[in-house]
Amino acid sequence: MKPQSALALFLCLSTAPSWAQTLPAIVNGELPGLVETYKGIHTHPELSHYEEHTSALLAGELRKAGYQVTDHIGKYPDGSQAYGVVAIMENGPGPRLLIRTDMDALPVIEETGVPYASQVKTKNAAGQDVGVMHACGHDIHITTMIGTAHALAALKKQWHGTVMLIGQPSEELVDGARAMLADHLYERFGTPDMVIGLHDTNTRAAGTVSVTSGPAMAGVTSVDVVLRGIGGHGARPQEGKDPIVMAAEFIVQLQTIVSRQENPRDPSVVTVGDIHGGTKRNIIPNEVKLELTTRTFTDPSMQIILDGIRRTAQGVALSAGVPADLAPTVTTLPNESAPPTYNDPALTAKVKSALVAALGKNNVFDEDPYMASEDFGIFGLEGHRIPTVLFWLGAIEPAKYAAAAAAGKLAPGMHTSRFQPDPELTLRTGVTSMTSVAISLLHK
């Protein structure tokens, strides 16, 4: 810990409840082991749906911490097994608190240059070598959960109720939370009264946290579009219907959905992230496939976008003279879609005051909503039946954060090859924050 953050922690603890004075010593004791665990997980990342070793490590650590652990929880729609972990600690009557971590990594070749960088490679669907990296920091989340599990066990006299720790697979494909619920998570292990999670971020310095009240992250709907035409010789376009030209028109026109059809007061995004068509420069292909991601904060807003995508696809095909039997196909992918993340305002207020008590008010910020998406909100069930809060954990070494900020920039962000959390301070703050929030919500 940097001297100034040690001082800040001391100052804020002087007005904190008694258990808060023993927490730093517990975290200090845990920290060297946690940093080693983090580095081990970071070196050995596993992609979504393949979190076998990561989930086994988490399950083993939570068992050692005294929790009742069940692993291999979750069923994907194709019937395959998910690597979800559930760890329960019962501590008398009281509320049931779910704390969630995700566990999966991303297909990114790591370029941080840290000694514990990932060396893992895998093949993508096209058979090319791709790297695997914890580029979203889920390794920080897993390790924070292990530290929190130990701290809550050590401070068992300070809280009552039941802690339900969840290791969720496949957050990056936003199908892991749903897979666990589909495997009767709540029927088997009890329905929580509250759901809490955290996510690291490059937009804040390590040692700080931030939280949004109300809509916090956008909902996502993944959409596949196939524009079908009639292929032929590249020199004789009059004999075919060129789907490449249609795709070009389609992509440009899509952007008018957000700018002309949505209410400007409803933030939304339509992005074409992937496009495939053609085999050779002088051949007009039969079709072009596009993969889209769309983001909004409300269901009506999402409906405007989906209707707009369908109309735009049909419109470009119609104007190109594509016959009706080759009309475009537009398919939404429910298993790669997720609702908005909604931070229950009443629970957010409690979480925030626990964070302020633990870290000092200068280290706790209010955050604007993000257009990025999560499947965390699924644990709150439809209609936000269970209150949920996801807060942000600053992850960038303070000096690096300040240097980037002085240049008007941010350090490299999540999903990039250079995203590099500061392990020690981020884990210290993560465990301190999550433990303090959990004890505050379950305090006797």
Ligand SMILES: [Zn+2]
């Ligand atoms: Zn991510």
Ligand SMILES: [Zn+2]
């Ligand atoms: Zn993430």
